[in-house]
Every structure is written in C-alpha cells, then in structure tokens.
Amino acid sequence: xxxxxxxxxxxxxxxxxxxxxxxxxxxxxxxxxxxxxxxxxxxxxxxxxxxxxxxxxxxxxxxxxxxxxxxxxxxxxxxxxxxxxxxxxxxxxxxxxxxxxxxxxxxxxxx
Amino acid sequence: xxxxxxxxxxxxxxxxxxxxxxxxxxxxxxxxxxxxxxxxxxxxxxxxxxxxxxxxxxxxxxxxxxxxxxxxxxxxxxxxxxxxxxxxxxxxxxxxxxxxxxxxxxxxxx
Numbered sequence: 001x002x003x004x005x006x007x008x009x010x011x012x013x014x015x016x017x018x019x020x021x022x023x024x025x026x027x028x029x030x031x032x033x034x035x036x037x038x039x040x041x042x043x044x045x046x047x048x049x050x051x052x053x054x055x056x057x058x059x060x061x062x063x064x065x066x067x068x069x070x071x072x073x074x075x076x077x078x079x080x081x082x083x084x085x086x087x088x089x090x091x092x093x094x095x096x097x098x099x100x101x102x103x104x105x106x107x108x109x110x111x
Numbered sequence: 112x113x114x115x116x117x118x119x120x121x122x123x124x125x126x127x128x129x130x131x132x133x134x135x136x137x138x139x140x141x142x143x144x145x146x147x148x149x150x151x152x153x154x155x156x157x158x159x160x161x162x163x164x165x166x167x168x169x170x171x172x173x174x175x176x177x178x179x180x181x182x183x184x185x186x187x188x189x190x191x192x193x194x195x196x197x198x199x200x201x202x203x204x205x206x207x208x209x210x211x212x213x214x215x216x217x218x219x220x221x
Contacts, residue, residue, distance in 0.1 A: 002153065002156075042214060043201075043214075045208050048208065056208050090154065099159065100156075102155075105151075
C-alpha cells in the first residue's frame with residue numbers, strides 16, 4: 001500500500017459525459033501527478049500540481065482539467081468523453097524531487 | 112523529447128529461470144526508476160538508480176545503470192510466479208516529470 005488513494009476504482013460512462021477522478025496523496029506529500037495508461041500509448045504524464053499550483057503539464061487534452069485543493073487532494077476532470085479516453089488513470093504523490101508513489105488507479109471505460 | 116525503449120516487450124519464462132529486462136534512453140540518463148505493475152493495478156516502486164555504474168537490489172531483483180550506454184538492466188534470478196507483471200522503467204525529464212517506457216510484460220510458466 002503506497003498510501004495514495006484514488007476513487008472510484010472503476011467508472012463506466014457514455015461518450016459525451018463528464019467525470020471526476022479523485023486522488024488523496026500520502027500524508028505530507030505536496031506534489032500530485034496524474035498519468036493516463038492505455039495499451040497503445042503506455043503510461044503518459046498528464047499534469048502535476050505542487051501545493052495547490054500547477055507545476056508541469058504533459059500530454060493533457062483541453063477537455064481534461066485538474067486542480068489541487070487546500071487539503072492537497074486532487075481531482076482530474078474529464079469532459080466530452082470519447083471512446084479513446086478509456087484507460088487507467090493513475091495519481092502519484094511525491095515528498096521530494098523525483099520519487100513518486102502511485103495510487104491503485106481508476107479504470108475508466110467509455111461506452 | 113526523451114524516450115525510453117524497453118526490451119523485450121513481452122517475456123515468457125519457465126519458473127526458476129533467470130531473466131533480464133533492458134531499458135534504453137534516447138538521451139543522457141540522470142537517474143532511472145524501476146516499477147512493477149500487477150495487471151490492472153497500480154505501480155509499485157522497486158528502486159531508483161542515480162549514478163552510472165550503480166547497482167541496487169530489491170528482494171533479490173537487481174538493477175544496474177550504465178550511464179555511457181544510456182541504459183539500465185533489471186535482472187531477476189530464479190524467477191517465481193510472484194514476479195509476473197509489467198515492469199516499467201522511468202526517467203526524470205525536466206522539472207519533476209518522469210517519462211516511462213511502455214513496459215515489459217513478464218509471464219512465468221509453472
């Protein structure tokens with residue numbers, strides 16, 4: 001158990017819908033990272049927040065957004081969902097530069 | 112941009128056999144992570160290599176970083192069914208980002 005929690009574990013929704021994925025980092029970790037893992041693309045970095053502020057952006061679509069709240073939990077919002085958005089979404093938290101601890105992931109299925 | 116290539120992509124070995132997984136970077140490596148992922152689950156941190164020539168181990172799994180070759184290898188001796196899963200290498204890539212290879216799927220035959 002990494003100490004990072006993610007909810008929900010599974011999410012099934014329809015195209016065009018909007019969903020919110022939640023992540024609670026390990027106690028004391030200020031950084032939160034979001035990743036998308038699909039079979040063809042592998043694990044792709046989406047976005048990083050540090051203490052409530054966006055720190056780095058990766059291959060995140062404009063339909064996706066994230067935020068980190070004062071209590072350090074983070075949410076990833078995915079809107080206008082497409083079939084290709086079906087993937088595992090991971091959150092990771094970090095106590096310091098470069099060491100990341102991953103949550104169990106949210107499996108999103110878009111039908 | 113930096114890319115990590117893992118080889119092989121997939122590996123099936125008989126229980127008890129040794130195996131090696133490689134991770135090669137397109138750019139200079141300033142560190143390398145190895146993670147293990149059970150199918151459909153989260154990533155488990157195995158180890159982090161920071162210096163050329165450094166070798167570390169995690170529960171008899173060893174990994175080494177060859178800075179000159181921009182490569183790391185992960186070695187599993189006497190493989191067990193519990194070793195099955197996906198092994199991912201990751202490298203720091205600017206700011207606090209980590210980029211990952213596409214993974215090596217390891218299956219262990221009893």
